[in-house]
Amino acid sequence: MRAPTGPEVAVGDVLLSVENVSLAFGGVKAVSDVSFDIRKGEIRAIIGPNGAGKTSMLNVINGFYHPQDGRITFKGQTRGQMRPHDAAYGGIARTFQNVALFRGMTALDNIMTGRSLRMRRGFIWQLLRHGPALREEVEHRHRVEEIIDFLKIQEIRRVPVGRLPYGLQKRVELGRALAMEPELLLLDEPMAGMNIEEKEDMSRFILDVNDYYGTTIALIEHDMGVVMDLSDRVVVLDHGIKIADGTPDEVKNDKTVIDAYLGVAH
Amino acid sequence: MFYREAGQFKTTYAADAALFPILQDKLGIALILVAAFILVPLVASDFVIDSVLTPILVFSLAAIGLNLLTGYTGLLSLGTAGFMGVGAFACYKLATLFPGINILVMIVCAGFFAAAAGIVFGLPSLRIKGFYLAVATLASQFFLSWCFIRIPWLYNYNVSASIEVPTRTLYGLPITGPTATPITRYLIVLAIVSVMTWLASNLIRGRIGRTWMAVRDMDIAAELIGIKLYPTKLLAFAVSSFYCGVAGAMLVFLWLGNAESESFGINQSFIILFMVIIGGLGSLLGSFLGAALIWGLPIVLRSAAATFNLPLNAATVEQMTFMILGALIIFFLIVEPSGLARLWQIGKQKLRVWPFPY
């Protein structure tokens, strides 16, 4: 398993860009001819009414869906479609709308799976465990414990995630994504279903990840307050089309955006 | 609980990740091993060793094999007995073709043959998932069963299509064939099973076990983390079949002394699947418990019949076993889908807080 590769991108330069991406399922057009970019080090929000194609867009970036048209450029490399491995190896991690944790495992194990990419010891060493495999396990355990400290989930390390309350599950999922040491973190509605305090906590974590680890973040979010406070730039989708792209203030006052949210036919 | 578990703090991650982190558990397992290796041969009768303990150990290993594939990786397989058969027949051919080489080496090599078969029949697992994969494993089961009858070379052209185990020795002591004593065979099986169980537990606790469980729980998410699905699944098939192959070879060489093709038919696959379901999917302990329960059931029935003087012939015992087995499976699935292993855990938990209810 190779460690992430790719040329270094300077802060402020374009880390990932999608160009003229179109995605359809049978007759349903999820995304039509959308282009935008994400700069390194920024927090980019993707917003829009329900069904706008936001999650589909993330899935395309991840390599889970393959667009019929368009290109994705990540760290200077352009391709017609991402493959999940390339995305993961390249340093893209994500969380999911409906928490996609491994329910049969503990929180600690879930986050440890995020280290899979970087664990190299082969099958024979794993069989023996004592020796190089155990040393590697301990080394990665150190890193995972740092993340656990960061997210303040020490008490629930050994709890099977299926038993955790929703807010904690989302934190564990964030931890698993962070364990991949991603350059680009895709967050799909990280605040969904949370109360005010939980949202404040999660916002603090997102800002800290961006500050402390320098991770570029793209997030889908419905809470406008969160979007305005957290993000550097915003792109707005509606019915699969991009209708606005700019700073939070620009977008907030854009007439097409207001119409889309209020449901004015256009 | 019998001993206090709290208060034992680990100061290194390595200690925390050990197989038996608690001192008393370590002592406990050491005691069990001592009892198994030393006490049992001294105390137990040949009948108990040969008809109860050895087969339970052999089937536990096969159950571990299936558990690795189905319980940990989530790939339902109905072809377990087929892979056991590959191991058994491979061992037989190797033993008869190379009589001078140590039979233990042959048993391990037979495992590799089974692993190869596992990889071949696991190839569809990329495109095919879940229930459909189970039907594909039926293809492998029926095909292998057919091979065991229709390829006479496998059983050295024996007229009755069965194999008789030749005598092989270890340091001059016969361990297979008619002259090997039950105790000798039991100890060899115990040694092999202990080592292989330990190896399996190492795999499970490390990176590979986690990737298997990730594939089981949500393969899409696993892929997006960077886990390669296909190699992971094929590895599961390979390792699982290796275990089943060794179990099959041991079944023939170290327990029964002979075999027919029916020994590795679809019914055997189901029995092992039941052991895994009842014992607990995703639990090594469960494999042993399930094997013990299912193997022990007819024996218990027969003894009960003898004790209460009920006239039960062999066929009736078998029928009642089927019925009780079927009912047990349904019962476990309703009450505790995680099987006996989970019941064991719940029991331990209750003991921990006893006499308080929670």
Add this chain to the structure above:
Amino acid sequence: MHLLYQIFIDPFVQMGTAPDLLVQTLWEGLVAGVLYSLIALGFVLIFKASGVFNFAQGIMVVFAALALVGFYQHGVPAFLALGLTVVVMLLLAFAVERLILRPLVNQPDIILFMATFGLTYFLIGFGELIFGGDPKVMISSQLGLPSGSYQIKMLGGFVQLQKIDIAAAIIASLMVAVLAIFFQKTRIGRALRAVADSHRAALSVGISLEQIWVIVWFAAGIVALATGIMWGARSNVSFALEIIALKALPVLILGGFTSIPGAIVGGIIIGVGEKIGEFYWGPLFGSGIEDWLAYVIALVFLLFRPQGLFGERIIERI
């Protein structure tokens, strides 16, 4: 070289030189296929209506047939025995609903699937205990089923069609037609489809899950009974049938799990494919390839079209 000839040329030559044998084999395959379809039909019924994959369908066929013969052997007249067996299948449906389905409602499908394993083994043991394990003769003549055969002169030789086979094909077609109409047109049929989609949603609109499940398992039981009679009439009634019933699984893979026409088409493809394969290519491999050919056909199919001929494409969403 010779091997290639044997595989690719010879069988077709054989087909050409003795076309009456070919027709005979095709007919045998068709009949076997129809019977596979009937078993698959029972699966489809239950799966369509409850999302449960009933592994025990095969043993239900055996059980129904055994019950019928058992009643007759105890002196009950043939048609009364038939009626009693229908009652038995109804009781079985009630028992399954009460003891297995109700406690396991809302559990993942794989758990229910494994529960039907348990049911299978239970019925095997129970059936053998009550009825005994030796093969029995089906009471076909007492039920009014024809015997004997038609000999048709064609294509330079003879083709023999057993009357019972013709009867089986007709009865199977009738059953399929009735079931298809039932599902599409009636209120209960709609309710069945709703339950298959989502237990919770069906409950929330007031559909009684228990009733639906009893109805559908009973229907599957009737199909099983018909299958058991047909099959038993052609060969004996024994527990070996249980293993043959597993062949319905490749049929379902081909035809899809929720399609009634698919079960028919799949069954015929498997039946014909098996017989032709066994007859013309079997001797090459040493015969008996019938044991696994169906599964391999299904496997190959799965690799190209994972959802079967008629099934719906599963789109995974995250």
